[in-house]
Amino acid sequence: MRTAGRHDERLGQNRSMAANPLDLTRPGEHTHERRSRYAVRALRSTAYGAFIGLCIFGLTGHSLWTTLVQSSCIGLMCWFFIDLGRVPASKWKHRHAAPGTPEADSHWPGWPLMMLVIFVGSVLGFSTGGTIAEWITGRPMIGMLRGSLSQTVALLLSSLVPALVITYWFYSREIIAAHEATAQTAQRQAAENQLKLLESQLEPHMLFNTLANLRVLIGLDPPRAQAMLDQLIAFLRATLNASRSSSHALDAEFARLRDYLALMQLRMGDRLQTRFELPAELAALPIPPLLLQPLVENSIKHGLEPKIEGGQIEVRASRQRSAAGIDELVLQVRDTGIGLADTAAASADGTRFGLTQVRERLATLYGGQAGLNLAQADDAQGGAVATIRVPIAALGEPITRPANATTPTA
Amino acid sequence: MKPRARALIAEDEPLLAANLQSELERLWPELEIVANVRHGAAAVDAALAQRPDVVFLDIRMPGMTGLEAAQAIAEDWPDDAGALPAIVFVTAYDQYALQAFEHSAVDYVLKPIQNERLTQTCTRVQTALKSRAAAGESRDGVGPNTAAALDATLSQLRNLLGAPGLAAAATSSTPPAAKLSVIQASVGTAIHMVPIADVLYFEAADKYVRVITAQREYLIRTALRELLPLLDDTRFWQIHRGTVVRADAIATAVRDESGKVHLTLRGHTDKLVASRLYAHLFKAM
Numbered sequence: 001m002r003t004a005g006r007h008d009e010r011l012g013q014n015r016s017m018a019a020n021p022l023d024l025t026r027p028g029e030h031t032h033e034r035r036s037r038y039a040v041r042a043l044r045s046t047a048y049g050a051f052i053g054l055c056i057f058g059l060t061g062h063s064l065w066t067t068l069v070q071s072s073c074i075g076l077m078c079w080f081f082i083d084l085g086r087v088p089a090s091k092w093k094h095r096h097a098a099p100g101t102p103e104a105d106s107h108w109p110g111w112p113l114m115m116l117v118i119f120v121g122s123v124l125g126f127s128t129g130g131t132i133a134e135w136i137t138g139r140p141m142i143g144m145l146r147g148s149l150s151q152t153v154a155l156l157l158s159s160l161v162p163a164l165v166i167t168y169w170f171y172s173r174e175i176i177a178a179h180e181a182t183a184q185t186a187q188r189q190a191a192e193n194q195l196k197l198l199e200s201q202l203e204p205h206m207l208f209n210t211l212a213n214l215r216v217l218i219g220l221d222p223p224r225a226q227a228m229l230d231q232l233i234a235f236l237r238a239t240l241n242a243s244r245s246s247s248h249a250l251d252a253e254f255a256r257l258r259d260y261l262a263l264m265q266l267r268m269g270d271r272l273q274t275r276f277e278l279p280a281e282l283a284a285l286p287i288p289p290l291l292l293q294p295l296v297e298n299s300i301k302h303g304l305e306p307k308i309e310g311g312q313i314e315v316r317a318s319r320q321r322s323a324a325g326i327d328e329l330v331l332q333v334r335d336t337g338i339g340l341a342d343t344a345a346a347s348a349d350g351t352r353f354g355l356t357q358v359r360e361r362l363a364t365l366y367g368g369q370a371g372l373n374l375a376q377a378d379d380a381q382g383g384a385v386a387t388i389r390v391p392i393a394a395l396g397e398p399i400t401r402p403a404n405a406t407t408p409t410a
Numbered sequence: 411m412k413p414r415a416r417a418l419i420a421e422d423e424p425l426l427a428a429n430l431q432s433e434l435e436r437l438w439p440e441l442e443i444v445a446n447v448r449h450g451a452a453a454v455d456a457a458l459a460q461r462p463d464v465v466f467l468d469i470r471m472p473g474m475t476g477l478e479a480a481q482a483i484a485e486d487w488p489d490d491a492g493a494l495p496a497i498v499f500v501t502a503y504d505q506y507a508l509q510a511f512e513h514s515a516v517d518y519v520l521k522p523i524q525n526e527r528l529t530q531t532c533t534r535v536q537t538a539l540k541s542r543a544a545a546g547e548s549r550d551g552v553g554p555n556t557a558a559a560l561d562a563t564l565s566q567l568r569n570l571l572g573a574p575g576l577a578a579a580a581t582s583s584t585p586p587a588a589k590l591s592v593i594q595a596s597v598g599t600a601i602h603m604v605p606i607a608d609v610l611y612f613e614a615a616d617k618y619v620r621v622i623t624a625q626r627e628y629l630i631r632t633a634l635r636e637l638l639p640l641l642d643d644t645r646f647w648q649i650h651r652g653t654v655v656r657a658d659a660i661a662t663a664v665r666d667e668s669g670k671v672h673l674t675l676r677g678h679t680d681k682l683v684a685s686r687l688y689a690h691l692f693k694a695m
Contacts, residue, residue, distance in 0.1 A: 204502070204503035205470070205502050205503045205504070207503075208502035208503045208520075208521055208522065209423065209426075209502040209521060211521075211522050212423075212426055212502060212521035212522035212523065213423065213425050213426060214522075215522040216425050216426060216428075216429040216522075217425065220425075266425065267423045267425070267426075268422075268423065269423070269424040269425070271422075271472075305470070305472060306472050306473065307472055307473075308448075308449050308451070308472045308473045310472075
């Protein structure tokens, strides 16, 4: 659970970063990685400088060596001053950001401020780069302030324009890399979630106990063993398919729950009674596959399994008009187990994952219109009741039942 | 003639319970199954009443887990009843439990139960019972070898109960929480804030826990198993499945011949008893 939390946090950060691409740092990046990317930018800038030098050599026919050294030095120094200016500029820009937010960690001051940094940086870069080149080659550069105005402007543009283009190039590369990192994290997260979901549905304890029962039944009552195996197959198939198909009819959902509870009934004997209530007019309504499964599992695991005398699980679908006058599909899973008060400790792991997962699915599919509520049952039988409400209008078109589907029974 | 070995089965799933019984009858015809029960509390009652030689305990059972049942049997086992029964745990899948079983050399079988493994287990239990019987014949009553066998079983259980993550696996408790500094106990309409340093000991009472200080006692609605992870285990020692005592509130500890340790407290007249499972905590430096 804790690992998942950390991933969520990171994902959250990435999301805000993707929406607001201020950061030139990547999630989870170490200082040495950041440093090596500085070095790469320095080398690249020098190389671009050298390339510009080659162009100038081609155009003017000055000495190749001198031109190369001059333009490489200017390229390197422009990078130095621009990258150096970028950090304090972004610090200043984001000085009001709360610590820990992506803005506070950002090294990107935004374009207007960055233009200023580029301008100052390339002026400084041009003059220091020129001085260094003069010191290396022994040949003086035409000073910015020594020539005519048009000469100064041309020289300034020769470093300013490449600096701008290169900065833009670096910036877009970083944004793309950050987006890629975000996408990768999201993909990994989704895969992890799906694995966890499968793991929770194909819980080894449930699976091995069911197989143990099956093994016994094969010797005792082969026809019943076969029926049980069919139910197990249907349950496994539905579980594995659930992540692939987006919805199925409510009566198919009930049929899968019936399979699962029949398996549990075989294990728990008379400690488990079941009741299903599905009005015929609701049978074809589409719902996400196995939406109710985690709720039924919770009822078993935290309600009835810990209770010595066992009890009943009731799965009910009904149509109700909400207080706001909206027609809603109401799905209820109610057990007569030990209730919620005594599961305080247990609710920390399994229950919460199950409930969170159901809530997330509802939120993804129906936004804020749908909801899940878990409460203590308020009648004499006790236990817990989980209620899902979805506006019927949000569900979509009814699914016409295939000919071979099981008939719903009330 | 040597009496038949007697066994107890505790398994909540009726088909599996019946199957384990019939498999045992087939593999070990001399074994007499004296009780086949569906939950932990019933297993403890039946074990104490029937005093079997071997108990097969499912781990996940309603009410009380197999581990808790094993602890209760070991703690409440009468002094004159001879050696503790051999314990064989039965489980479908419990990651932590399996590690702990391996680590403490406790016998276990996995569900679905395979003939081969059950045969092995039966042979092992038979060997253990035989060596125990030999010890019993050489001297009447609780001989030194019987005592040694008892100690061995106790240390196995001790290892098992202390195994990391096992309590969490059996009761699915919360991740490590911050330690409590104050106990909030409701008395009438008021909440009394009892500093943890004032607590002499905690005692389980059904679903409640009694909190005893030098001045008075409180009742809190938290099960002891939920409270335990919230207590600093260097300051508060569990001395029985139902008792946790503040170590520096203990004045003296006296071990009796059955292996239990009788404690007196500073500033309180209550006497506490540490079970044999926790007796090893009290040793002279």
